Structures are given as C-alpha cells and as structure tokens.
Amino acid sequence: MHNEISFSIPELSSMKHYPEKLYYRGNIELLRQPKISIVGTRRPNPYTRAMTFELSKKLALSGMVIVSGAAAGVDAIAHQGAGAENTIAVLPCGIDLRYPSANAELIKSIESRGLSISQFECGFEAREWSFVVRNEVVVALGDLLIVTEADHASGSMRSVEYALAMGKPIYVLPHRINESAATRQLLAEGKATAIDDMDRFVAFISQQGRNSIEDTPFIAYCRTNPIYDEAVVKFPNEIFEAELSGLIEVKNGRVSVL
Structure with a gap:
C-alpha cells in the first residue's frame, strides 16, 4: 500500500x-x-x-x-x-x-x-x-x-x-x-x-529551524517552563537526551529552553 x-x-x-x-x-x-x-x-x-x-x-x-x-x-x-x-x-x-x-x-x-x-x-x-x-x-x-x-x-x-x-x-x-x-x-x-x-x-541549526517553523511538541512543551518531574513523566526519553545535549536547562525544579 x-x-x-x-x-x-x-x-x-x-x-x-x-x-x-x-x-x-x-x-x-x-x-x-x-x-x-x-x-x-x-x-x-x-x-x-x-x-x-x-x-x-x-x-x-x-x-x-x-x-x-x-x-x-x-x-x-x-x-x-x-x-x-x-x-x-x-x-x-x-x-x-x-x-x-x-x-x-x-x-x-x-x-x-x-x-x-x-x-x-x-x-x-x-x-x-x-x-x-x-x-x-x-x-x-x-x-x-x-x-x-x-x-x-x-x-x-x-x-x-x-x-x-x-x-x-x-x-x-x-x-x-x-x-x-x-x-x-x-x-x-x-x-x-x-x-x-x-x-x-x-544549537545554531535548530535556532534557524525555529525561526522558520513551529517547535516540535517536546520543545514547545519545554517553552512553557514546566516542572521537571512532570516533564520527565511526559517525555521521559527526550528530557534526558535534551539535557545532556545542552538543549534545555533545569533550574529551581523547572525546565527552560536554551
């Protein structure tokens, strides 16, 4: 098909x-x-x-x-x-x-x-x-x-x-x-x-992409500055990889996009 x-x-x-x-x-x-x-x-x-x-x-x-x-x-x-x-x-x-x-x-x-x-x-x-x-x-x-x-x-x-x-x-x-x-x-x-x-x-390439089109559901969610524990439940795989890659930051128990 x-x-x-x-x-x-x-x-x-x-x-x-x-x-x-x-x-x-x-x-x-x-x-x-x-x-x-x-x-x-x-x-x-x-x-x-x-x-x-x-x-x-x-x-x-x-x-x-x-x-x-x-x-x-x-x-x-x-x-x-x-x-x-x-x-x-x-x-x-x-x-x-x-x-x-x-x-x-x-x-x-x-x-x-x-x-x-x-x-x-x-x-x-x-x-x-x-x-x-x-x-x-x-x-x-x-x-x-x-x-x-x-x-x-x-x-x-x-x-x-x-x-x-x-x-x-x-x-x-x-x-x-x-x-x-x-x-x-x-x-x-x-x-x-x-x-x-x-x-x-x-980071440079993804910024160019963000300038031209909407974020992925994961990144869009992170832009709402969610509580870290809730983000882990919702996006368990993405949250850890993004943190290791420097795409997001966890501060005071909340997630933000760098």
Whole structure:
C-alpha cells in the first residue's frame, strides 16, 4: 500500500527537473518540517559511525528531520540516530522493494513511524543511475547537506555537486590526515565548513529551524517552563537526551529552553 504525493514540495524546485511523481509511505507531515540531509560512505570508520549517530540524534532532538538514502553505512546510521519518527528515507527503487534488503527492517520502521518516499514506480529495481537520481532528491529536501565521511569519486561527492549547484551550505566532520580524503579537500577548497563543536552547531541549526517553523511538541512543551518531574513523566526519553545535549536547562525544579 502506498500513496502519491499530490502537492508541490518547494524544496524540490531546486532540482534540475522536478519529479513527475512521488510515492510515499508514512507521515507526510515530515515534509513540512525543517530538514537536514546527511550522507556518507557505506563503510564508515568507527569515529564516523559514532559521530554520525550522535549528530543525527541531537539534531532530531532539537526539532530537525533527518533525510538520507537508506543505504548501508552512514545513511542507515543517520536514520537510526534520528529515530524512525524523525527521519525521511529516499529510495532508489520502487517504494515496495525496501532496498537494500539488509536495511529492510529499518525502512519498514521508517514507513510506520517516519516517511519513506520514491519517485520510481512500484516494482522498479534500483540501478546505477537511479542512485544518482535519488541523491539529488536527498540533497534538495534538506536545508543543508552534512557529509560525515567520503572518498573521491563517490556517490557522496555527487551529492556535494548537487548541493553546490543548489547553493546549499555543506558541513563535514573533521578527520585525520589519511581519512575521508574528499571531505578534507572540500575544507581545503573552502567549499565546506567543519563541525568542530557539535553542540554549538546543533544549537545554531535548530535556532534557524525555529525561526522558520513551529517547535516540535517536546520543545514547545519545554517553552512553557514546566516542572521537571512532570516533564520527565511526559517525555521521559527526550528530557534526558535534551539535557545532556545542552538543549534545555533545569533550574529551581523547572525546565527552560536554551
């Protein structure tokens, strides 16, 4: 069972050709939220894995929706870090195929709690060129692009080309000399900005999102300056993560948004 998107998505107007059709499963309202695109290698090193997960989680807690391509590696980690309810998976195949099969359960959970979209008819199997087409949609949907690790001549760098053409800001993780050669080159050429302080970056990006759209239910609730014990009962998972991430402050038994 799938549906066809019947309204225009302003972000996709930055694409060279607006998709003729878009199919979806899940919560279409996520398209109306501030979105961040995250891409990267299918074989991330341990540092990239940990940082991608943490960054996605903190961005989602601050009200951002994470967009990625459901591929192995960085894509899957970004979806998992955000949580299925805060992520959009863009598929390179028909929406009924849940490709790659190794991530079928992840994609299924995103369909149930988040949003899965595709511009390909049901039954269409992923091909080399359809990954490129998928990447353009991933980049177009986000307010900015984050590349957590990438090598030269990779699919992630094709995504960077789209971001540059669309005028999207590009951010990367700082890496050691012999790692992620492509993102280090982007920094050297002044085409990307390094995320040197994750909490400061998340605070900056989430503020931009708040300036453009309503808060998430959790953040909106925190803005009412609730009693901490009541907030813990209402949002047990979010409250602790937000406190650790520096998104909220607990003072005199009450919660406030920083």
